[in-house]
Amino acid sequence: xxxxxxxxxxxxxxxxxxxxxxxxxxxxxxxxxxxxxxxxxxxxxxxxxxxxxxxxxxxxxxxxxxxxxxxxxxxxxxxxxxxxxxxxxxxxxxxxxxxxxxxxxxxxxxxxxxxxxxxxxxxxxxxxxxxxxxxxxxxxxxxxxxxxxxxxxxxxxxxxxxxxxxxxxxxxxxxxxxxxxxxxxxxxxxxxxxxxxxxxxxxxxxxxxxxxxxxxxxxxxxxxxxxxxxxxxxxxxxxxxxxxxxxxxxxxxxxxxxxxxxxxxxxxxxxxxxxxxxxxxxxxxxxxxxxxxxxxxxxxxxxxxxxxxxxxxxxxxxxxxxxxxxxxxxxxxxxxxxxxxxxxxxxxxxxxxxxxxxxxxxxxxxxxxxxxxxxxxxxxxxxxxxxxxxxxxxxxxxxxxxxxxxxx
Amino acid sequence: xxxxxxxxxxxxxxxxxxxxxxxxxxxxxxxxxxxxxxxxxxxxxxxxxxxxxxxxxxxxxxxxxxxxxxxxxxxxxxxxxxxxxxxxxxxxxxxxxxxxxxxxxxxxxxxx
Numbered sequence: 001x002x003x004x005x006x007x008x009x010x011x012x013x014x015x016x017x018x019x020x021x022x023x024x025x026x027x028x029x030x031x032x033x034x035x036x037x038x039x040x041x042x043x044x045x046x047x048x049x050x051x052x053x054x055x056x057x058x059x060x061x062x063x064x065x066x067x068x069x070x071x072x073x074x075x076x077x078x079x080x081x082x083x084x085x086x087x088x089x090x091x092x093x094x095x096x097x098x099x100x101x102x103x104x105x106x107x108x109x110x111x112x113x114x115x116x117x118x119x120x121x122x123x124x125x126x127x128x129x130x131x132x133x134x135x136x137x138x139x140x141x142x143x144x145x146x147x148x149x150x151x152x153x154x155x156x157x158x159x160x161x162x163x164x165x166x167x168x169x170x171x172x173x174x175x176x177x178x179x180x181x182x183x184x185x186x187x188x189x190x191x192x193x194x195x196x197x198x199x200x201x202x203x204x205x206x207x208x209x210x211x212x213x214x215x216x217x218x219x220x221x222x223x224x225x226x227x228x229x230x231x232x233x234x235x236x237x238x239x240x241x242x243x244x245x246x247x248x249x250x251x252x253x254x255x256x257x258x259x260x261x262x263x264x265x266x267x268x269x270x271x272x273x274x275x276x277x278x279x280x281x282x283x284x285x286x287x288x289x290x291x292x293x294x295x296x297x298x299x300x301x302x303x304x305x306x307x308x309x310x311x312x313x314x315x316x317x318x319x320x321x322x323x324x325x326x327x328x329x330x331x332x333x334x335x336x337x338x339x340x341x342x343x344x345x346x347x348x349x350x351x352x353x354x355x356x357x358x359x360x361x362x363x364x365x366x367x368x369x370x371x372x373x374x375x376x377x378x379x380x381x382x383x384x385x386x387x388x389x390x391x392x393x394x395x396x397x398x399x400x401x402x403x404x405x406x407x408x
Numbered sequence: 409x410x411x412x413x414x415x416x417x418x419x420x421x422x423x424x425x426x427x428x429x430x431x432x433x434x435x436x437x438x439x440x441x442x443x444x445x446x447x448x449x450x451x452x453x454x455x456x457x458x459x460x461x462x463x464x465x466x467x468x469x470x471x472x473x474x475x476x477x478x479x480x481x482x483x484x485x486x487x488x489x490x491x492x493x494x495x496x497x498x499x500x501x502x503x504x505x506x507x508x509x510x511x512x513x514x515x516x517x518x519x520x
Binding site for chain 1: 452453454455456457459461
């Protein structure tokens, strides 16, 4: 363990990383999703991410951080000292990152909670009531994100078991993907389920900002400014590039034409898959992780989704859920002890790690799915999840917000 | 008098407008429309799924001319708007009973 002494280099990098991860949610996710929806829903789609960031920010400082990262109680939840942010000293160092201030660590972790719930919004666009979405954010962050983040990162039972998740493959991506699946099962299909992006240019900007911000997400998860951060940075970029190339190769094979949306989807799938592995695997392994992950997500979206018939509008489960699962397993395969002494995978003589990863995946999927289903059902019974058919057909922007994206 | 209703490619509008001006045909009303022909539109592909885009953007011209000018206008539109590919559009010709110039109240061919 490093000495608990403030390091200004680490602190500067973590402040920047925090801002980078914030950029992923707004405008990254907002633009990425906003471009993919129909034009009469563009504002509502972007708004879902904005409100997610705002509400999560408040929850996080009042009690979210405290329950996630407080002293572990029986592996289940953190002991919430410092509720409502009382008693957190300006000069205090973070327990889990002893070279940076606690306040910086809290802010960094806040941006992770916010992007996780914002990612879910991609599945439920074009039909969910805005009021219900706000209630869902509060319930879901409190009862799903906080406990799972504690189990994996806050010293809970999955951390004690030895599950490896460098930057959020299970906590963020599998969690968001599976919750998205549960919520769309409750919401049902939209009247028009076609994916016809109204402005793919927005999605290019959004995906590029996600890629850029992901350097803070993954390299920032080293919690220090050194070799490990550099290694994670390069692995992240490598997997994104490999994922992008892999997806357009699939496009070529299937239709003979590369698609821009395919390239964006492949880059995001690569970034998702490398997230749990970024600070554990070599750059060479990142190439393989990125190449394979696009195939996993492509097959899920083209074959699994139509067969099972769920309406995951922008493929949150297909990309974040499935590539997250592959990434978490791949971490158990490729984790190299000479990159990070905390992780040794199957290919370096520790076959048990794959099993530990599988347990973490199953636990997170099971908990996230069941609890999201229960929370969604409660909201459906009380205030209703879905907008009126008339509102859905005319578009959510004018009906829910009395605004429209385009004047022409 | 004839009404000439031409559905053309939006990117051919400027060429057709210029060509009509050269033959002395000035009055023209233009609308952005959507439509489809025998081919029922085109196919686009997103994340491995194909979607038929069955209404494509087109430009509609409405031109009212004297009977003797109709053929020349029609020929000009055909010549300038054609690319030879599917989707070049159609022209519909129909008789016009009367025309009124609102400013002066003039009727018939004088008002065209």
